[in-house]
Amino acid sequence: MKWFSLPATDTQITHKSRLWLYGLAIVVMIFLIIPTLLVIPMSFSASQYLEFPPRKWSFKWYETYFNSAAWMQATATSLKVGLLTALLATPLATMASYGLHTSRFKNVKWLWMLLLTPMVVPHILIGIGVFYAYVKLKLVNTLLGLVLAHCMLAIPVVMLVVGSALKSYDMDQERVARSLGASPLYAFWSVTLPQIKFSVVSGAVLAFLTSFDEIIVAMFVSGGDNSTLTRNMFNALRDQVDPTIAAISTIIVLITSVLLILTQYIGQPKSN
Numbered sequence: 175m176k177w178f179s180l181p182a183t184d185t186q187i188t189h190k191s192r193l194w195l196y197g198l199a200i201v202v203m204i205f206l207i208i209p210t211l212l213v214i215p216m217s218f219s220a221s222q223y224l225e226f227p228p229r230k231w232s233f234k235w236y237e238t239y240f241n242s243a244a245w246m247q248a249t250a251t252s253l254k255v256g257l258l259t260a261l262l263a264t265p266l267a268t269m270a271s272y273g274l275h276t277s278r279f280k281n282v283k284w285l286w287m288l289l290l291t292p293m294v295v296p297h298i299l300i301g302i303g304v305f306y307a308y309v310k311l312k313l314v315n316t317l318l319g320l321v322l323a324h325c326m327l328a329i330p331v332v333m334l335v336v337g338s339a340l341k342s343y344d345m346d347q348e349r350v351a352r353s354l355g356a357s358p359l360y361a362f363w364s365v366t367l368p369q370i371k372f373s374v375v376s377g378a379v380l381a382f383l384t385s386f387d388e389i390i391v392a393m394f395v396s397g398g399d400n401s402t403l404t405r406n407m408f409n410a411l412r413d414q415v416d417p418t419i420a421a422i423s424t425i426i427v428l429i430t431s432v433l434l435i436l437t438q439y440i441g442q443p444k445s446n
Contacts, residue, residue: 210427217420224417235421245406245422251396252386252403255317259324259385264378266325267332272362275340286337293330300326301394308395315397323395324385331384332377339373372437379437383430 216224220232239245270289274282292300304323305314313319343366351361367374389404396402403426407419 213420213423214427217417217424219417219420222416224420235417238418239421239425245403245418247399248401248403248406251317251320251400255320255324255402256382256386258317258321259328260378260382262321263325263328263381264332264374267329267377267381268336268374270329271333271336271340272366275337276345286333289333290330292326293334297327297388297390301391304391305394314395315400317400320392320396320400320402321385323391324388327388327391328381328384331380335373335377335380336370339370343369376437379433383433386429387426 212226215228216226217235218231218233219228220230220234221228274285274289277285279285300323304319304326308314308319308323311319313322345366347369348361348365351365352358356364387404389402389408392402392405393408396405403422407422410416411419
């Protein structure tokens with residue numbers, strides 16, 4: 175086939191020379207995707223227990239989920255917390271990344287490491303620390319407490335994404351705008367931000383997903399009317415394994431996939 179002899183990169187490496195790499199990528203993708211794909215058919219099982227493949231197909235577990243007031247309340251809480259986390263963490267992380275990127279402080283890398291600490295510290299330690307702090311502040315089982323805790327986890331993620339974009343951005347463009355009389359805020363808003371908007375949007379989506387999928391910290395600081403969807407899923411999985419969990423997992427996968435696809439669509443350059 176002619177395709178095998180065509181160059182795959184600018185270095186003239188052919189597709190035939192990279193077949194091993196394509197094969198490895200396919201194996202890795204299968205390894206990552208199969209567990210997710212197994213959950214989807216299990217969610218349509220008519221059985222009282224999780225089974226694969228389903229002997230009978232049914233939408234009963236989706237009906238159970240959508241007709242349950244407890245599940246709907248937990249879903250609404252997770253969506254609200256995720257949205258508020260994204261709205262709060264994204265501008266804070268963007269400003270922090272921009273400030274550190276333009277800083278002339280000699281040891282700025284240590285500040286980066288400090289702000290990224292929540293990514294490397296086990297979440298169970300964060301959950302314990304936040305719980306004891308919230309007990310004093312009376313923020314346990316509150317929406318505000320959950321949003322603040324999730325912002326602690328989401329800000330480092332957004333900082334990494336925005337920081338990477340700023341490293342490849344030519345700051346001379348902003349300097350030119352400022353030399354022509356633009357204020358620092360206006361120069362950032364009209365020159366720099368449009369250049370890194372895809373990374374900011376991607377960071378916001380990741381902040382939402384970080385909150386929406388998080389369970390460990392939520393186990394410590396959420397509960398009652400402000401219990402999250404993932405916390406309720408864990409409790410249901412611990413008490414009784416039923417396909418409702420698979421149905422909810424399928425919906426979460428769908429939400430995540432749609433958000434990631436929309437992010438890629440927003441990031442595409444507009445054709446003239």
